[in-house]
Amino acid sequence: MHTADMSDLLGKATLRAKGQITLSARIREALHAREGDDVEFREEDGVVYVRAVRTIAADQAWFWSPEWQAGEVEASQEIARGETEKFDSTDEFLKSLGQ
Known part of the structure; x- marks a missing residue:
């Protein structure tokens, strides 16, 4: 015992x-x-x-995939390093994407 x-x-x-x-x-x-x-x-x-x-709803399972979670970690690290951009309008944002 x-x-x-x-x-x-x-x-x-x-x-x-x-x-x-x-x-x-x-x-x-x-x-x-x-x-x-x-x-x-x-x-x-x-x-x-x-x-x-904790059960994950089927329509939310994509968020918990290893690939998506790796992207979340990468994004959090970029934000922590201050690697972000701010746009004053949707048009400005789309222009930065080459749209």
């Missing part, structure tokens, strides 16, 4: 009659869980692991 250091204890919850538990704010924060997220349980060698699973 695994004996955890009690200083690692995030809290505890009481199992209710219908199999429901309420997670404390501290536990939800540790799981990065928000209302509406699923919570997934996995057992391995007698230890139960828990994690929050």
Whole structure:
């Protein structure tokens, strides 16, 4: 049996009659869980692991693709370095694109 250091204890919850538990704010924060997220349980060698699973709507999945996220990182880095341009009008912006 695994004996955890009690200083690692995030809290505890009481199992209710219908199999429901309420997670404390501290536990939800540790799981990065928000209302509406699923919570997934996995057992391995007698230890139960828990994690929050956030479902992404099909019409939003493109944003979370590795390619799009790489572009988001690149854009954030360019903004942080001050590599931006400001345009006073849509026409000016389109002209800069060669339109």
